[in-house]
Amino acid sequence: MKMSHKISRRDFSKLLLTGAAGASLGLFGTPSKAFGASKRVVVIGGGFGGAAAAKYLRKLDPSISVTLVEPKAVFHTCPFSNWVLAGLRTMGDISQTYAVLRNKYQINVIADSAVAVDAARGTVKLKSGMVLNYDRLIVSPGIDFKWDAIPGHSEALANTKIPHAYQAGAQTVLLQNQLHAMRNGGKVIICPPSNPFRCPPGPYERASLIAHYLKAKKPLSKILILDPKDKFSKQGLFKQGWEKLYPGMIEWRSGVTGGKIVKLDGTTMTVTTEFGEEKGDVINLIPPQKAGKIAFDAGLTDASGWCPINPVSFESTIHPGIHVIGDASVAGAMPKSGFAASSQGKVAAAAIVRLLQGKVPASPSLVNTCYSLIGTDYAISVAGVYKLTADGIVEIQGAGGLTPMNADADQLKEEASFAVGWYNNIIHDTWG
Amino acid sequence: MAANLRLWLAACAFSAAALLPGSVASAANTSEVNPRGLVLSLSCSSCHGTDGKSVGLIPPINGRSTSYIESAMLAFKSGARYSTVMSRHAKGYTDAEIRLIAEYFGRFSRNK
Numbered sequence A: 001m002k003m004s005h006k007i008s009r010r011d012f013s014k015l016l017l018t019g020a021a022g023a024s025l026g027l028f029g030t031p032s033k034a035f036g037a038s039k040r041v042v043v044i045g046g047g048f049g050g051a052a053a054a055k056y057l058r059k060l061d062p063s064i065s066v067t068l069v070e071p072k073a074v075f076h077t078c079p080f081s082n083w084v085l086a087g088l089r090t091m092g093d094i095s096q097t098y099a100v101l102r103n104k105y106q107i108n109v110i111a112d113s114a115v116a117v118d119a120a121r122g123t124v125k126l127k128s129g130m131v132l133n134y135d136r137l138i139v140s141p142g143i144d145f146k147w148d149a150i151p152g153h154s155e156a157l158a159n160t161k162i163p164h165a166y167q168a169g170a171q172t173v174l175l176q177n178q179l180h181a182m183r184n185g186g187k188v189i190i191c192p193p194s195n196p197f198r199c200p201p202g203p204y205e206r207a208s209l210i211a212h213y214l215k216a217k218k219p220l221s222k223i224l225i226l227d228p229k230d231k232f233s234k235q236g237l238f239k240q241g242w243e244k245l246y247p248g249m250i251e252w253r254s255g256v257t258g259g260k261i262v263k264l265d266g267t268t269m270t271v272t273t274e275f276g277e278e279k280g281d282v283i284n285l286i287p288p289q290k291a292g293k294i295a296f297d298a299g300l301t302d303a304s305g306w307c308p309i310n311p312v313s314f315e316s317t318i319h320p321g322i323h324v325i326g327d328a329s330v331a332g333a334m335p336k337s338g339f340a341a342s343s344q345g346k347v348a349a350a351a352i353v354r355l356l357q358g359k360v361p362a363s364p365s366l367v368n369t370c371y372s373l374i375g376t377d378y379a380i381s382v383a384g385v386y387k388l389t390a391d392g393i394v395e396i397q398g399a400g401g402l403t404p405m406n407a408d409a410d411q412l413k414e415e416a417s418f419a420v421g422w423y424n425n426i427i428h429d430t431w432g
Numbered sequence B: 001m002a003a004n005l006r007l008w009l010a011a012c013a014f015s016a017a018a019l020l021p022g023s024v025a026s027a028a029n030t031s032e033v034n035p036r037g038l039v040l041s042l043s044c045s046s047c048h049g050t051d052g053k054s055v056g057l058i059p060p061i062n063g064r065s066t067s068y069i070e071s072a073m074l075a076f077k078s079g080a081r082y083s084t085v086m087s088r089h090a091k092g093y094t095d096a097e098i099r100l101i102a103e104y105f106g107r108f109s110r111n112k
């Protein structure tokens, strides 16, 4: 820990008064300024993790001033972006803005990007040149892509011809336009990434909902999933759903059976696998992933390309005073999901409130559920409840798990309506 | 790393291990919110809405009494009450944790 632990004499005696708990506070990075003097938290990224953390900080302790840095005026949620591809939602339906966070929660929302972090001084520099001081910083930048992982691919190609649609917005629209322009009888190739990546069931929900669209509009078409992995999230449930709703339309090829792609040719719309070539009318290649760029620039990542954290408060184990949440963090057994990012944002907010009061945070409790829509009135889910043990964040045995196989139509329909209920509530809980 | 984890574990206030029924002042009787009860209860808001005030198709839980939430959670946990997803969540909490959660939400209720 390179950081100077400056604590005023008055605060130090306060610390002593709290006894054993105060002593263990030393395990959490002390902000560069004496605590109690000011309570300024800066949050980088207004997505599922960052926006929830900012809102809950203000809700739990209105004496904290919170600044949220997010370049986008309109945030399109990845959750439900596959529903847009199916024609079940519009881009407008998945658009969120920062008006409520600004006006109701009195969060200083700055439409800019963070370009540098000085952990020793406790400052964040923005693209505009503005410098923000913080007592604690939260970083929730989401993901970035490893563009050089697949020869022939590039960011420019992704922006014009081979969309990933794994950050919602223009990418979602590009993929949707390609599906609309495709002939009946065309082939859609989906290439999911290797682990770990955001939203493990995402590519397979996408295959389902593209199939929903094709079945109605272009029924002679096919979907080929070329996967580097040999198994995937909710596999049995997805396959059962595909057989029921889209028989013969979706083929999944695993890594060992030639699913791993080794080359892309955007001009001829061809991907090369270890077993041969496949031509697609639409190619949705989702590259392998790493933490968002600012996490690298701020020195918060380790050799894995993600950010190691102290699981009590999500404080970086590299730079004290900086908390990393959401997809960018290494959160033990938790998957990278919007639900998980939100849960981590709330745990980090509650911990920061305590730390800024000179108190020890409570033991964390974390949660996740990913709903996937396979067809109208047909949804499945995977749930997990997590706690901290000596092995880190682990899933509680006996809890969580999947929608049962062979569930009756009523239950699958109920799950589809609860998926909508979940979406509406998490959106309202985060931006509303 | 493991050594650090053990230290962090020991450091957190109201750690899961230290939590026995009656070992912490219950939130219902004091104005201060139990920090562990708060953290546990924040897990419900993504589905049930901020403070349990659902705006969607999942039932709201705000305004429910401590005993209502507690007995519903215990029924989901045992499987006595049918659910699509709640039993998978309720099984993740000890009875003492369920009590803390129920007390947290019970604070907003007129019937205790």
Ligand SMILES: Cc1cc2nc3c(=O)[nH]c(=O)nc-3n(C[C@H](O)[C@H](O)[C@H](O)COP(=O)(O)OP(=O)(O)OC[C@H]3O[C@@H](n4cnc5c(N)ncnc54)[C@H](O)[C@@H]3O)c2cc1C
Pocket (backbone or CB within 6 Å): A044, A045, A046, A047, A048, A049, A050, A069, A070, A071, A072, A075, A077, A078, A079, A080, A081, A082, A112, A113, A114, A115, A140, A141, A142, A143, A165, A166, A167, A198, A199, A202, A206, A292, A293, A294, A325, A326, A327, A328, A336, A337, A338, A339, A340, A341, A369, A370, A371
């Ligand atoms: C197709 C698809 C479907 C999905 N479906 C679900 C689902 O049903 N349920 C679920 O729980 N999850 C789902 N997810 C996963 C979910 O979208 C992510 O896990 C979640 O968005 C992660 O939250 P985050 O805060 O880490 O990142 P994000 O939500 O991506 O937010 C990051 C924000 O940081 C901003 N940012 C980045 N760098 C900077 C910088 N330097 N300065 C300022 N701001 C910056 C970005 O503009 C962005 O707004 C899905 C994902 C995909 C791709």
